[in-house]
Amino acid sequence: MKLGSEHCKKWRDDMTDSGKRRVTIKLADVVCRDTEDVLGADEFFIAGAVVNYTPNSSLKKLHKPTATKPIIINTGQTRFFPEPGATVFDAVVGKDSYIDIGWEGRDEDFETGDFVKEYEVLLGAITTAVGTAVGTLVSPGVGTVAGAILGAIGPAVLKALPSVDKPDLLGIHAAVYHVAKLKLGRTRIEFPLQGKSWDYKVGYTIDCGITA
Ligand SMILES: [Ca+2]
Numbered sequence: 001m002k003l004g005s006e007h008c009k010k011w012r013d014d015m016t017d018s019g020k021r022r023v024t025i026k027l028a029d030v031v032c033r034d035t036e037d038v039l040g041a042d043e044f045f046i047a048g049a050v051v052n053y054t055p056n057s058s059l060k061k062l063h064k065p066t067a068t069k070p071i072i073i074n075t076g077q078t079r080f081f082p083e084p085g086a087t088v089f090d091a092v093v094g095k096d097s098y099i100d101i102g103w104e105g106r107d108e109d110f111e112t113g114d115f116v117k118e119y120e121v122l123l124g125a126i127t128t129a130v131g132t133a134v135g136t137l138v139s140p141g142v143g144t145v146a147g148a149i150l151g152a153i154g155p156a157v158l159k160a161l162p163s164v165d166k167p168d169l170l171g172i173h174a175a176v177y178h179v180a181k182l183k184l185g186r187t188r189i190e191f192p193l194q195g196k197s198w199d200y201k202v203g204y205t206i207d208c209g210i211t212a
């Protein structure tokens with residue numbers, strides 16, 4: 001049997017591809033074109049989760065909480081997300097699996113000044129809420145995980161950061177990535193968070209490499 005070049009290419013790819021990918025997702029920067037607060041800067045943060053799963057399967061899901069420390073930002077400024085909090089996902093996953101992102105962008109209006117303590121509380125609340133919401137999805141379909149994250153995250157944030165003045169919701173970002181279709185190397189993605197009196201743009205990167 002004569003093998004076509006496509007067949008040879010597939011054979012060659014299979015020989016070098018372990019079927020595993022190292023995927024790293026990092027929040028990079030936030031650009032503010034208009035703040036939510038009328039007077040002065042916003043305290044911008046992102047809360048949510050990144051979950052890796054195999055659709056229509058009861059295989060164990062891998063979920064990572066996203067919680068950034070509030071960034072003080074004013075109209076016309078660009079800020080970079082600091083660690084810890086910027087690297088929201090870093091794991092070796094199967095090529096055939098999916099990664100769903102569910103994020104909320106918010107402006108905090110109640111500052112205790114104790115960001116370290118707040119951050120720990122927020123991270124714990126998100127981990128629990130997302131674990132419960134995602135864990136109950138026995139055989140998730142493509143994209144249902146992102147919806148489950150977003151359903152759980154708002155109440156968790158408001159419970160973790162109790163205050164007279166709740167952090168304002170600026171917008172959401174939901175994304176579904178098939179690992180097999182991720183470009184090898186780095187991809188940069190940007191999304192807007194816009195409302196009647198605010199205008200933000202957030203950038204993040206996805207690094208994907210074949211690993212043993
Ligand atoms: Ca506000």
Ligand SMILES: [Ca+2]
Nearest residue numbers: 042043108109
């Ligand atoms: Ca504020």
